[in-house]
Amino acid sequence: MKNIIFLPQWYIDNREGLLLYKCKVALIIMLCINIILLSFGISSYNSNMAKQKNLSKDNAKVEMQNNKRQDKKEANTLKTMNYFTQDFSEKINCSNVEIKDKKIDFETTIEGKNKYYEIIKHIEQQKKYRIISISQMENNAGIIKIKISLEVII
């Protein structure tokens, strides 16, 4: 048998009113929470976007700096080339010249000790170069082939 429940009308009305009130309060609280969450979401989205913008700016800066460095390197190479042509090309027989940034590698042939000392003296007199290494390549009956690598100091 179905439960037959008796309750006075005023009590039912009160209970329904209270239920409605609770529902309204719950709805308002939910709305508030939603608004707060939304605002947090929007602010975090904005900050993310700003970060991304900054990152792209930084990337552009880094690229610019890299380009500048490249340019400088090329300029250095040209400068060293100029020095080399001024100081060595006319006085020493050079072959296999390689210039990169401030470094110069070249090969020469010398006959006897005196010639060797002359070349070293000539390099030191310029006061532009630091000798990194001198290595002997070949020795054919008094004619010696050597490889010299230098660095421009200025």
Next chain:
Amino acid sequence: MFGAITIEMDGYNHIVHWKNNLEPCINYKNKKIRVIVDNEEIYIINMLLPKANRKVTKDIIKDELSFRFKNLDKIMFDYMILKKSKKSIEVAVFCLNWNRGDFMNALVDKGAKIEGIYPLQLYMLKKFTNKIKDKSFYFIFLYEKSLYFIVAINKYLVMNKVYKKFNNIDEKIDINQFKDKVNILYYANIDKNNLSGFMDEEINFVDLGHFQHADIFKSY
């Protein structure tokens, strides 16, 4: 007159007598309370209403009742749908006239949550649901010198009657109108000899045993 009002509180029962007020030492706050009322008859009215939603149906019933009862404030009602058709519904409206509004007010003021007001006969029927297996039956029991009589057909309450001061009863219970549908009678707290004295029909009697006040209402 009224005997006692019984409150069922969270499974325990606390009995408050008619003249007494609520006991102040008991904490009623946020407790589910069932109020059980004895010596009250339920008026059953069958109505044919247009089909509508729950709220409108309730309003229509309220309007209908206002024609029948002078003071609707004291009347509590609940309804049950018996038949449904496309345009109309047949409902059984159960009304209880109980004028202890002050008692309810006192309970509500103390923060109690009232689940419902139950007449004793329905409460007893609920207690014996496991033992009563038929759909249509008579149910009769004696409680504090009052005899309660219930007729249920197809699990719907059709008639109920309370005979106060059972010892002096002379009239016989008229059950002719339900003769075709009901042929079993459950009885409790009463001797069979007493019953056969004022019930004409020969029907099956099923004894549900005796119960005492403390068996149904376990007080603290």
